[in-house]
Amino acid sequence: MPEPRNIPPFRDAEIRRRNFEEVNMGFDAETAKKEASRCLQCKNPMCRQGCPVGVNIPAFILKIKNGDFEGARDTITADNNLPSICGRVCPQETQCESRCVLGKKFGAVAIGALERFAGDYIVGGKPAVPAEKVGKSVAVIGSGPAGLSCAADLIKRGFDVTIFEAFHTTGGVLSYGIPEFRLPKRIVKAEIASLEKMGVKIVTNAVIGKSLTIAELKEDFDFIFLGTGAGLPGFMNIPGEGLPGVCSANEFLTRVNLMKAMNPDAATPVQRGKNVMVVGAGNVAMDAARTAMRLGADHVTIVYRRSRTEMPARKEEIEHAEEEGIELKLLTSPVEIIGNGKVEKVRLIRTELGEPDERGRRRPIDIPGSEFEVAADEVIMALGTSPNPVLTKSCPELKTGPRGIIAVDEDGRTSVPGVYAGGDAATGAATVILAMSAGKRAAKAIVADAGLN
Amino acid sequence: MFKILDKRQLAENVNEYVIEAPLAAKNAAPGQFVILRVDADGERVPFTIADYDRERGTVTILVQTVGATTYQLAQKNAGDSIADFVGPLGNPTDLSRFEKVLLVGGGIGGAVIHPQAKLLNSLGKAPDVVLGARTKELLLYMDEMRRYSSELFPMTDDGSYGGKGFVTDKVAELIKTRKYDAVLAVGPLPMMAAVCEVTRPSGLKTIVSMNSVMVDGTGMCGCCRVTVGGERKYACVDGPEFDGHLIDFAEARLRQGFYRDQEKEHYCRIRGEVK
Numbered sequence: 001m002p003e004p005r006n007i008p009p010f011r012d013a014e015i016r017r018r019n020f021e022e023v024n025m026g027f028d029a030e031t032a033k034k035e036a037s038r039c040l041q042c043k044n045p046m047c048r049q050g051c052p053v054g055v056n057i058p059a060f061i062l063k064i065k066n067g068d069f070e071g072a073r074d075t076i077t078a079d080n081n082l083p084s085i086c087g088r089v090c091p092q093e094t095q096c097e098s099r100c101v102l103g104k105k106f107g108a109v110a111i112g113a114l115e116r117f118a119g120d121y122i123v124g125g126k127p128a129v130p131a132e133k134v135g136k137s138v139a140v141i142g143s144g145p146a147g148l149s150c151a152a153d154l155i156k157r158g159f160d161v162t163i164f165e166a167f168h169t170t171g172g173v174l175s176y177g178i179p180e181f182r183l184p185k186r187i188v189k190a191e192i193a194s195l196e197k198m199g200v201k202i203v204t205n206a207v208i209g210k211s212l213t214i215a216e217l218k219e220d221f222d223f224i225f226l227g228t229g230a231g232l233p234g235f236m237n238i239p240g241e242g243l244p245g246v247c248s249a250n251e252f253l254t255r256v257n258l259m260k261a262m263n264p265d266a267a268t269p270v271q272r273g274k275n276v277m278v279v280g281a282g283n284v285a286m287d288a289a290r291t292a293m294r295l296g297a298d299h300v301t302i303v304y305r306r307s308r309t310e311m312p313a314r315k316e317e318i319e320h321a322e323e324e325g326i327e328l329k330l331l332t333s334p335v336e337i338i339g340n341g342k343v344e345k346v347r348l349i350r351t352e353l354g355e356p357d358e359r360g361r362r363r364p365i366d367i368p369g370s371e372f373e374v375a376a377d378e379v380i381m382a383l384g385t386s387p388n389p390v391l392t393k394s395c396p397e398l399k400t401g402p403r404g405i406i407a408v409d410e411d412g413r414t415s416v417p418g419v420y421a422g423g424d425a426a427t428g429a430a431t432v433i434l435a436m437s438a439g440k441r442a443a444k445a446i447v448a449d450a451g452l453n
Numbered sequence: 454m455f456k457i458l459d460k461r462q463l464a465e466n467v468n469e470y471v472i473e474a475p476l477a478a479k480n481a482a483p484g485q486f487v488i489l490r491v492d493a494d495g496e497r498v499p500f501t502i503a504d505y506d507r508e509r510g511t512v513t514i515l516v517q518t519v520g521a522t523t524y525q526l527a528q529k530n531a532g533d534s535i536a537d538f539v540g541p542l543g544n545p546t547d548l549s550r551f552e553k554v555l556l557v558g559g560g561i562g563g564a565v566i567h568p569q570a571k572l573l574n575s576l577g578k579a580p581d582v583v584l585g586a587r588t589k590e591l592l593l594y595m596d597e598m599r600r601y602s603s604e605l606f607p608m609t610d611d612g613s614y615g616g617k618g619f620v621t622d623k624v625a626e627l628i629k630t631r632k633y634d635a636v637l638a639v640g641p642l643p644m645m646a647a648v649c650e651v652t653r654p655s656g657l658k659t660i661v662s663m664n665s666v667m668v669d670g671t672g673m674c675g676c677c678r679v680t681v682g683g684e685r686k687y688a689c690v691d692g693p694e695f696d697g698h699l700i701d702f703a704e705a706r707l708r709q710g711f712y713r714d715q716e717k718e719h720y721c722r723i724r725g726e727v728k
Binding site: 166167168203204205206207210211212213231232233235237241242243244245247248250251254255259260265266267268269271341342385388389390 | 476477479480490494495496497521522536537538539540541542668669671672673674675676678679680685690701704707708710711712715716719722
């Protein structure tokens, strides 16, 4: 009978809620080997089908079991260039681990934790042998997960690859969005540095659509991949949202993660509310709430208009948030933000769940007369994001769908020949690993369209 | 890194920098702005493009020392470099449909109306220009504005040069006696709000450039949001220029002052005034 699943050590909730150190401390070598030996090495591994980029999971786990940690990393990077990142932020419970045959009965093999272990064994890995140049060039717009994976696959195939990034730092949501306590920035930096060692050129401070247009890029590059993400934050359009003290989760997290505002000496200020309300229930809401707690809040509340079952955040993140003392106010929705010069309180209304909507989630309905007010000195809106219109506005021939999502075929080709897109820019806000798989898919299409298959 | 090619002191605490930034210069246009970071630990701060030279690959900005970052910049000289410089951001000014424009610049707002004046002049539609400052020494870009304007009206609060009083006094007088298709006003929020009140009764089209607090400057955080005609707009991607008669200036002033205490504290710390 298989041993029970090994769980990596977590930092104590009482302590970690006030610092930015990584919560999950990861497996040590011995535990990793022990966990790896639980894998049954299935002939027809279902776990691999559950991985959006098809990592050869049994093969890398076998290498860990045998103590060949470097080999394990190499096996993963054949399909996934960012194992230290994916091992941390993928929702494994709905992907690879959900298909593991040990599954419900004994607990799935901890594939994510093992991938992270292998990735961390030599963060960034060894520089790959440069591929023979094919004499074709690609401009990758955006250095988030989609752009990074597309760039990695194409440099391996011998393309000249240049990544253009609007921010001063690469990584996209890995750098500005996901907090240090879930994804240490040294990991992100090291993984990107390994791409540079492979020959990927990076141009920061370049806003495509403003600094350079797609038309201008087409003069210098054979192919263009758009991995610009979905960074445009949504607001509720309720009264009082313009009050100081109300911000988007993107603003709050960018100030802390990218601009290091958690450090009191940082040049960039951030609000350190004592009584913080976060609106929304995705991973971004959890990140914002847990960050607010770490900045010294006395009380952090997450307000969500549906029930716990519908919360889109990972279960683990919700549990961690609750362990850290964050309150969930479910079936509740803000109707007005009130304050004299800045936020002082929020008027909320109770909701109940009605019929399922077109996406199958039960629709919240306000309960008349159930309004009440609670005090808050900071309100963070984590309501989801949509693609930024700056790029598409500058290129009218680029066809877009609802909410400005770039229209692509199943291989990532846009309506403009030679221009491809993937990740949140082409799907709306989704996950890191789906963005990475879209980047890989587009890379494959570019290789094919370059006549190199 | 982005090299400072020239630095010129225009007034006490006001410097003009010519920065080598070919990517920002390539498509720069009047009305747009850049965001810079002085060093690797710096904050991102927006500055309006005061001039640009696409062939030389330079962008010119005016910086008034008001806080930590602008103080750090003031310590930099020609030949030094800054860490990050990105642009052009925001939308270019659209004055193409107007024949006769009145440009109004308050303080270093004169920097913003400089490229507009230059452009209008090159189109054979030289504007009238009102430049305002507290005192004579703070009237910036006088030579340039003289060159590009049809007529220049300097105003000082203390009467040390030009007319005595606020720019609004001159604007009120001018719109009574002359015919304009539009007014473009740039300067501190109270000044822009006041100009809008002067032009509101006649319904004269008045455009203002919103200097909101920004982080990314590309539309991904909403920090710079302003309410325009009851709608939420992002100054960085929908603006920075908006119809001044539709702006909620009271909200804009609240939002602009939100981080003032934290900023002051940091400024004092980097100057060694607080341990």
